[in-house]
Structures are given as C-alpha cells and as structure tokens.
Amino acid sequence: MELDILGLLLYCVPAIITGAIAFFFFREHVENENNRRNFLIQKDLQKDALPLRLQAYERISLFLERIKPSKLLLRAKPTSSKKEDYESLLIANIEQEFNHNLAQQIYVTDQCWSITSTAKNATIQIIRKATLSDKVDSADKLREVILSEMMEKRSPSDAALSFIKEEVSDIW
Template structure:
C-alpha cells in the first residue's frame, strides 16, 4: 500500500481526532469543576460545623480572662486568714486551675491569640508575686489593696488579651 491510498483514511480520521480532543478537554474541565464544587461544599459544611465550636472556645477564653482579671479574681478569691503567703498561693493556684481547665481551647484560637492569653495569665501571676514581695505588703488584705491600687485606672493584662480575642472574632465574620 502506498501513501496515496492511505491518504483518504488519514483525512477522514482528522475530524474524529479533533472531536476526540475537544471531548477530552470538555470532560476534563467538567471534572475539574465538579471536584472544585464538591470541595467548596465540603469546606462550607466544615465551616458551618466548626464555627460554633470556635465561637464557644472564644466564649470560654473570654470567661477565663474575666475570671483571672485581678479586679474580679480578688473579689472571687477571698483570703481565709491574714497570711500573705497562703493568699498569694491561693490566687496563683486559682489562675493555674482556670488555665488548665481551658487549655484545650487553644486549638480553636490563632497562635497570636493563644499567646496573648498565656501572656495575660503569666503577667497576672507575676504581678501577684511582685506585689507580695513588696515590704509594705504584710497581710493578705494589704496584698488585695496593693493589686487593686496598681490597676486603678490602668488596663489589666486580661483586658488587653480580651481586646485581641474580640478582634479575632470579628475576623471570623
């Protein structure tokens, strides 16, 4: 067989090849669109499920920050006696217990927000320890008074962290 006899067969195959390539490209594009749509629906469903969990975590962290705020902590944890060391330990233990109770919430917060929460906790503990080492502070009542006076008119570490948490919540919507 020579080329002249095969030429009509090749010419008749060209439209079939073109139709085949077009069909392949069409089905490839259609498959990509369907996969993209499916991924979008899955992510939308996951967000609908995770958003309430994240908001609940933010609520728990906000409650934690409010509970360790020196103004509310000193009202909630009252001294049992006038022993300064016992009261200092009681305040710090209360903060640590609250923190451990809310430790799992970090998976729903950004790293920046979680660091702000930890910094707030540590700053509050540090302030309690520093204030208790002051020579003028001799009793648990004087410790309470000194801490409250320190934050009179100042922003507490908890309030700073809470501001950051609220800003992150706004970003969710």
C-alpha cells in the same frame, strides 16, 4: 499510496483534535465537580464547627474576665493574713481556671491561645511582683497594692479580650 496517507491524515487530524477537546472538556468538568463537592463538604463542616468555635471564644473570654486582678481579688478572699498564702491562693485560682479551659485551644487560633496564655502568665507575674514589694507585709496590703496597680494600667486580660473580639469579628 501518497493519496491514501493524505486521506488517512485528513480523517485522523480532525478525530485527534475532537478527542483532545473532549479530553480537556471532561477533565475540566471533573475538576469543577470535585471542587464543588469539596466546597459543599467544607460548608457543612463550617456550619457545624462555627457554634463550637464561638463557644470556645466565649469560654476564653469568661476565663480572661475571671482572672482580671480586680475581679479575682474580689472573688478570692484571703484565708490568712500571710501574703505568701494569699499569693498561692490567687495563683492556684488562675491555674485552676486555665486548666478548666485547656480544651478550648482546639477551637481557636494558635495566636489567640498564645495571647490567652500570655495574659494568664502576665497576671501571675503581677501578683508575684506585688508580693515581693517591700510595701506588702500582709494579704490585705497585697490586695491593696495589686488593685492600685491595676487602676494605673490596663490588665493583661483586657488586651487579650480586645484581640478575641477582633478575631471573632473576622469570623463573621
């Protein structure tokens, strides 16, 4: 009886060890195959998404260039001599450009979109602050004050563009 149990153990122990090794081997193999498939799917998705992401960065860069005060003032000429009308025209141009590019936030990082929005709002604040100045009494004087202020300091768009350039270089 003891001999039968010992004989049974001598047959079962190697079978259990072989079964455990086979189990771990196949589990590892299946896990590696799943990881490989996921990698290939991710690679295909990245290949399709990269051009869309780069296009979004291009559009945001164009937006930031268009709302630079120096370029905005050249493009949007005053329709009247009233500084308030010109302020409204400039802000409407910025908002229109921004709304035209709203969908780009899907393709860029949250931080990039936040910096873009901040640059837009800072540009609007520059315009509003200049309008409130005592030196400004006409649309032409408003243009002059904004342009002279932009000569002295960097525009919000420049800072945002620098960030975008860094982010795009990280993609490569």
